[in-house]
Amino acid sequence: MNYRHSYHAGSFSDVFKHIILALVIDALKIKEAPFTYLDTHAGRGLYWLDESEAQKMQEYRFGIERLISYHKTTPAPACFTQYLDLVSSMNFGEHLNCYPGSPKIAETLLREQDAMILCELHPEEYSFLKDNMGKSDKKIALHCTDAYLGMKAFLPPKTARGLVHIDPPFEKTNEFEMIDAALKLAYKHWRMGQFMIWYPIKDKREVERFQLSLKQYQNDVLFVEFFMEDTNISSNLMGCGVALVNPPWKLNDKLTKIVLPYLASALHARWTVSE
Numbered sequence: 001m002n003y004r005h006s007y008h009a010g011s012f013s014d015v016f017k018h019i020i021l022a023l024v025i026d027a028l029k030i031k032e033a034p035f036t037y038l039d040t041h042a043g044r045g046l047y048w049l050d051e052s053e054a055q056k057m058q059e060y061r062f063g064i065e066r067l068i069s070y071h072k073t074t075p076a077p078a079c080f081t082q083y084l085d086l087v088s089s090m091n092f093g094e095h096l097n098c099y100p101g102s103p104k105i106a107e108t109l110l111r112e113q114d115a116m117i118l119c120e121l122h123p124e125e126y127s128f129l130k131d132n133m134g135k136s137d138k139k140i141a142l143h144c145t146d147a148y149l150g151m152k153a154f155l156p157p158k159t160a161r162g163l164v165h166i167d168p169p170f171e172k173t174n175e176f177e178m179i180d181a182a183l184k185l186a187y188k189h190w191r192m193g194q195f196m197i198w199y200p201i202k203d204k205r206e207v208e209r210f211q212l213s214l215k216q217y218q219n220d221v222l223f224v225e226f227f228m229e230d231t232n233i234s235s236n237l238m239g240c241g242v243a244l245v246n247p248p249w250k251l252n253d254k255l256t257k258i259v260l261p262y263l264a265s266a267l268h269a270r271w272t273v274s275e
């Protein structure tokens with residue numbers, strides 16, 4: 001386990017993923033009934049952009065920094081507000097130093113009745129996660145455990161409604177197969193569950209195989225993909241996607257008409273959405 005998200009915090013891929021995550025959580029709040037958010041690969045919860053790890057590649061400059069700067073001249077649509085407000089509340093003035101991870105974003109959006117379960121396997125990352133999330137007044141359970149064991153142990157959630165965010169580092173060559181197996185198992189006991197799976201787009205055939213496999217047993221899946229067009233970008237990764245299983249009603253419309261066109265203009269990128 002060599003991967004450290006602190007090298008990539010605030011990148012185009014984080015911004016893309018976190019905006020969609022905020023929209024999916026927001027949609028769950030339309031109903032009063034509680035839900036559970038399970039983050040299988042939680043990371044640290046928040047990241048310091050001034051530190052050497054983030055400074056090495058400065059990926060945040062092509063992600064969150066670009067979005068904030070574009071927003072100053074071309075104000076973002078209303079559905080970006082919660083995310084942008086959160087980032088701005090963690091920073092003072094113009095200087096961008098702190099970026100929220102998925103647990104922090106979810107924590108901000110969760111209500112009193114909702115619950116959150118965070119799994120992180122790396123002991124050092126887990127220790128940061130405990131420091132960053134441990135003092136929350138929301139219902140949060142933290143586990144230093146493997147993502148896929150966590151899915152077996154915690155699904156279906158007590159609340160029945162819920163979202164599972166699967167965001168692996170893809171260090172293992174069989175990560176797509178591991179996700180697929182874990183999803184199939186979860187699906188047996190929890191058909192109504194919502195899942196958001198992030199994936200890198202490096203080998204198109206591998207992605208297509210994963211998509212085909214998902215579509216064989218899931219009726220309702222949306223694949224949203226985002227590709228940077230800027231050749232100056234410091235990241236090795238130029239494209240990524242999220243698979244949304246049982247996506248919220250009308251999310252497709254919101255993404256294609258409002259969110260993705262704005263985000264692509266802000267970050268110099270293109271996007272696709274398919275079912």
Ligand SMILES: C[S@@+](CC[C@H](N)C(=O)[O-])C[C@H]1O[C@@H](n2cnc3c(N)ncnc32)[C@H](O)[C@@H]1O
Nearest residue numbers: 005041042043101102120121122146147167169
């Ligand atoms: C891409 S980062 C997560 C970023 C986070 N979801 C966010 O959006 O802020 C992946 C994390 O998964 C952790 N990890 C790697 N293998 C894992 C496993 N098998 N189970 C749980 N966590 C794992 C890594 O230590 C790393 O912190």
